[in-house]
Structures are given as C-alpha cells and as structure tokens.
Amino acid sequence: MRAVIVTNRVKRYVNGFKSMIEPLIELGYEVVWAADFTQFKEDLSTIPCKIHQTNFRSNPFDPNNITAYSQLLELLRQEPVDLIHCNTPIGGLIGRLCAKHAKVKKILYTAHGFHFYTGAPIINQTLFKWGEKYLARNTDILLTINQEDFKAATNFKFRKDGKLCLIHGAGINTGYISNSNRDKIREEIGIPASAIMVFSAGELNQNKNNRVIIEGLAKINNPEVYYVLCGEGKLRKDLEELSEKLGVSNQVKFLGFRTDVLDILSAADIFAMPSFREGLPRSLMEAMDAGLPCIVSNIRGNSDLIEEGKGGFLLSPKDVLGYAKVIEKLAIDTGLRRNFGALNKEKVKDFDFKNVKSEIKTIYKSLM
Incomplete structure (x- = not known):
C-alpha cells in the first residue's frame, strides 16, 4: 500500500507531521511526503519516509504553485496511490485536484482553520467557502480541529460514504514543562x-x-x-x-x-x-x-x-x-x-x- 502526505513548507519534523506519518508506517503503508523542504533546519535523514520536493507557497497567486501542481501530479501518476492526506489551504487545493486526476483511492484533508471564519471578510465568506464546498466533493474524510469549523462543514457533501471528523489538533507533548529554572x-x-x-x-x-x-x-x-x-x-x-x-x-x-x-x-x-x-x-x-x-x-x-x-x-x-x-x-x-x-x-x-x-x-x- 502507498500513501502520500501533502503539506506546505516544512522547517522541522514536528508532532503535526508525526501524527500522520507514523500511523501510516505502523499500518504497513509506504509513505511519501510531498512538501517544500528547502528551508528544513534538521537532518532530512531523520524523517522516517520518502520525501518529494514540491514547490508549494502559501500565497495562492505565487507561480511556484503551478510548478507544485505538476510536481505532485507526476508523483501520484508514477504508481498507484491508496491514500493521500492533504493539509493547509494550498496543499488541500492542489492535493485534492491532483488526487482526483490521478484517481487516488482515498482522499483526506485536514482543515487547520477555514478562511471563512466568523468575522472574516466577505471574500472569505463567499469565494473561500464555495471553494471548500466544491473540494469536499473530492474528499473521503474531512478532519477539523475546532468546533466552529466542524459545524461549518456539517452541510458539505463528500465523496460517496465520506465523513466529517473532529480531532484534537496536531498534538503537543504534555507533562514536560517544569518551573524548576x-x-x-x-x-x-x-x-x-x-x-x-x-x-x-x-x-x-x-x-x-x-x-x-x-x-x-x-x-x-x-x-x-x-x-x-x-x-x-x-x-x-x-x-x-x-x-x-x-x-x-x-x-x-x-x-x-x-x-x-x-x-x-x-x-x-x-x-x-x-x-x-x-x-x-x-x-x-x-x-x-x-x-x-x-x-x-x-x-x-x-x-x-x-x-x-x-x-x-x-x-x-x-x-x-x-x-x-x-x-x-x-x-x-x-x-x-x-x-x-x-x-x-x-x-x-x-x-x-x-x-x-x-x-x-x-x-x-x-x-x-
């Protein structure tokens, strides 16, 4: 089985990435992580899976994202992919579009905070909300990390048998902070x-x-x-x-x-x-x-x-x-x-x- 994780720019191998990659490895998947690693500050060899340089940028109008689309689509077409887990707005957009074209079997997306939050500008409440609703149709599981986003997505239509989940964020290491110093x-x-x-x-x-x-x-x-x-x-x-x-x-x-x-x-x-x-x-x-x-x-x-x-x-x-x-x-x-x-x-x-x-x-x- 083969899985692809899609994120934006990566500087360190932190809990948010570990919580996706490690369970897949434990379940027997071959994992490939598609992201921009050009600013990675640690030893890349510490990452326990294959990596695929993808030129994602957080600015949706950055031309690098066109390159990123091609890079990711090429990866997904190299051999069959059983599961893709997309993150960040740009990763969620490009990742799900590429996954649809490459006929990936299962598509997941973690919304780390919808742009159409309460009090957001009108363009966010319209264009961004419409975009998320459209992309949800190409999503098997949408993961949200707060109650507002969960409620906002309850009327989204997903792929057949798709579902909405609420998880406890990316996770932190609790119990390690001491005031001894x-x-x-x-x-x-x-x-x-x-x-x-x-x-x-x-x-x-x-x-x-x-x-x-x-x-x-x-x-x-x-x-x-x-x-x-x-x-x-x-x-x-x-x-x-x-x-x-x-x-x-x-x-x-x-x-x-x-x-x-x-x-x-x-x-x-x-x-x-x-x-x-x-x-x-x-x-x-x-x-x-x-x-x-x-x-x-x-x-x-x-x-x-x-x-x-x-x-x-x-x-x-x-x-x-x-x-x-x-x-x-x-x-x-x-x-x-x-x-x-x-x-x-x-x-x-x-x-x-x-x-x-x-x-x-x-x-x-x-x-x-």
Missing part, C-alpha cells in the same frame, strides 16, 4: 522574581494583536506587571514605539525568535493570546500544560480550549479595558491563578500527541 530564566530576561509576568508567543503581526495587551498594561499602571513577547515580525518596531509612547517600555520585553519558549513559559504567571484568528493554537495548549491561567480572544480555537471563568477569560480582541481588568485581577489573586492553571493542565491532556496520533490511526484504519 524559573528564577534563572527570569534573571536572564530581566524580570524581577517578585513581578507578575504576562507572556505571549508568535509572530508579531496584525493578527496576533499584541498591541491590545500593551495598551491594557498602560491602563493598569502597575510597574510590577511585565509583558514578555517571543517572536519576530514586521510589527516589532511599531509595538516598541507604542510601548515607549504609553510609558511602559521598561515593562515590555521583546525577546525575538527563541528556541526555548517552553522554558520561558515556565517562568510566566499569565499567558495572553488576543488574536483575531486562530485554528487551534499550539502555543495556547503549551501554556495550559505549563499550568498557566490564560486570557485570550473569544474566537474559534481559543474557545475550544478555554472556558470563560474556568482556566481563564475570553474577551473581544479589541477590548483593551477588558484585558486590563483581567490582567489586574489575576495579578493580585494568586489562588485564582493557581486554580485556573490546574484546570488547564488537566484539560490539555486530551490534546496530547499520543491521543491525536491514535485518533488519526483509527481514521486511517477505517479506510483499509
């Missing part, structure tokens, strides 16, 4: 041991909406509350200037790109994710596993993980005063932080990599 890490990044540390991780862009936390911090007017950001992005300079303008630059720490995010999480007191759009955010799950209370925007993905008043707070992405109030509330209430953190640490166990891998393996088995 808390003081050392705080000293390294310049946070006093007695201070309250609010933490965010991710690209510094418009969607991540970090400015609302900086603005909230200014309203609190408490020099003992710090905001630490891990990540790079085009808005870094703007956020630094905003911090300076609001008089909180001494309390906002920009750490840039870091490979030790889990260690830094262990030194935090509160996690913040005020994004406008998410699928099922891994960084939020990691914060839950670290036992942190979480203040997040009330959007899909976030609301799958955090329940209002149980593990954290859900707010509108633009509610500056709301974020200020809940940061202040958690900052002064050690018991509440501890209770929320314990709830999160228990809830996130369902999203452990081993559980996700088992879910996907069961789905693969159903197609054999």
Whole structure:
C-alpha cells in the first residue's frame, strides 16, 4: 500500500507531521511526503519516509504553485496511490485536484482553520467557502480541529460514504514543562522574581494583536506587571514605539525568535493570546500544560480550549479595558491563578500527541 502526505513548507519534523506519518508506517503503508523542504533546519535523514520536493507557497497567486501542481501530479501518476492526506489551504487545493486526476483511492484533508471564519471578510465568506464546498466533493474524510469549523462543514457533501471528523489538533507533548529554572530564566530576561509576568508567543503581526495587551498594561499602571513577547515580525518596531509612547517600555520585553519558549513559559504567571484568528493554537495548549491561567480572544480555537471563568477569560480582541481588568485581577489573586492553571493542565491532556496520533490511526484504519 502507498500513501502520500501533502503539506506546505516544512522547517522541522514536528508532532503535526508525526501524527500522520507514523500511523501510516505502523499500518504497513509506504509513505511519501510531498512538501517544500528547502528551508528544513534538521537532518532530512531523520524523517522516517520518502520525501518529494514540491514547490508549494502559501500565497495562492505565487507561480511556484503551478510548478507544485505538476510536481505532485507526476508523483501520484508514477504508481498507484491508496491514500493521500492533504493539509493547509494550498496543499488541500492542489492535493485534492491532483488526487482526483490521478484517481487516488482515498482522499483526506485536514482543515487547520477555514478562511471563512466568523468575522472574516466577505471574500472569505463567499469565494473561500464555495471553494471548500466544491473540494469536499473530492474528499473521503474531512478532519477539523475546532468546533466552529466542524459545524461549518456539517452541510458539505463528500465523496460517496465520506465523513466529517473532529480531532484534537496536531498534538503537543504534555507533562514536560517544569518551573524548576524559573528564577534563572527570569534573571536572564530581566524580570524581577517578585513581578507578575504576562507572556505571549508568535509572530508579531496584525493578527496576533499584541498591541491590545500593551495598551491594557498602560491602563493598569502597575510597574510590577511585565509583558514578555517571543517572536519576530514586521510589527516589532511599531509595538516598541507604542510601548515607549504609553510609558511602559521598561515593562515590555521583546525577546525575538527563541528556541526555548517552553522554558520561558515556565517562568510566566499569565499567558495572553488576543488574536483575531486562530485554528487551534499550539502555543495556547503549551501554556495550559505549563499550568498557566490564560486570557485570550473569544474566537474559534481559543474557545475550544478555554472556558470563560474556568482556566481563564475570553474577551473581544479589541477590548483593551477588558484585558486590563483581567490582567489586574489575576495579578493580585494568586489562588485564582493557581486554580485556573490546574484546570488547564488537566484539560490539555486530551490534546496530547499520543491521543491525536491514535485518533488519526483509527481514521486511517477505517479506510483499509
């Protein structure tokens, strides 16, 4: 039996890929992974399957995607393929079109976050939704990772006997975060041991909406509350200037790109994710596993993980005063932080990599 995994650009062999590839190998499939490996930062020999360089680009108008279509179609026509599992919007589009033309027996697609989410622009609600509905007709199993996407796809029409599934995301390794180095890490990044540390991780862009936390911090007017950001992005300079303008630059720490995010999480007191759009955010799950209370925007993905008043707070992405109030509330209430953190640490166990891998393996088995 032969299976092909389709993803976009790959930098590391992480859990999201392992949860698809390893179950197929265990079930006896010969696996080929079609993706763009030009920026892979590890040893390619660590990948336990064949790889096929495919020039996928996330921009749908990039001409490389025309090349990617040809590259993937050639792979699928070399010899019969029993199963193809597509990921990302571009991989889902090109992969399913190629699979149809190559007469692949079983076609799966994991939606890591539909573009026609609640509050999305009109073009997303029309063109992208129509596109997903059309492609669903060439899909045997559609996997979703949050409740909103699952509900949105309930009226899709699939291939004969096709079905819709909800899984627990890509999976994280739970139970590995320790706060034993808390003081050392705080000293390294310049946070006093007695201070309250609010933490965010991710690209510094418009969607991540970090400015609302900086603005909230200014309203609190408490020099003992710090905001630490891990990540790079085009808005870094703007956020630094905003911090300076609001008089909180001494309390906002920009750490840039870091490979030790889990260690830094262990030194935090509160996690913040005020994004406008998410699928099922891994960084939020990691914060839950670290036992942190979480203040997040009330959007899909976030609301799958955090329940209002149980593990954290859900707010509108633009509610500056709301974020200020809940940061202040958690900052002064050690018991509440501890209770929320314990709830999160228990809830996130369902999203452990081993559980996700088992879910996907069961789905693969159903197609054999």
